[in-house]
Amino acid sequence: MEGMSSQHTFKVTTFYVIIDHLKSALEKRIEAHSLVLQIFGVLTEYESTSDEDIDIANAITRLVGMYSKDLSSDFPAKIRQCICWIKEQRHDEITSTRSAQMMFQMLHNTGVYRAFPNTEAALRIYLSVMAKNCSGERSEKQ
Secondary structure (H helix, E strand, O other), rough: OOOOOHHOOOOOOHHHHHHHHHHHHHHHHHHHHHHHHHHHHHHHHHHHHOOHHHHHHHHHHHHHHHHHOOOOHHHHHHHHHHHHOOOOOOOOHHOOOOHHHHHHHHHOOOOOHHOHHHHHHHHHHHHHHHHHHHHHHHHHHH
């Protein structure tokens, strides 16, 4: 590093290393969230699907396959009904945001969660996966 200014040395030995680590961490996070979205996307990406869409059937099948002990066999039919119900609630402010948390709150605020217990369970799993991811990242840094 002879002949380099102190500013250039800082860039090479510190700044670029930090940027490389950040880039790597973001790429890992994107990959992890892409996998989660492949599994749980049916819960939040329902606006872009139709009732007869093959993608929604595949997404539901993947979700049931991953969590067969938590979701009953009637989940595919119930999630479709729930998605239709949510689409009909378009006048409500909550449906303008397609977040799982808003969907969960909507089901609870209206009492509809009783009609869709598997959908509620899938939303709870999805929301706790995200919380687990954040707490795991914090514990790694400590």
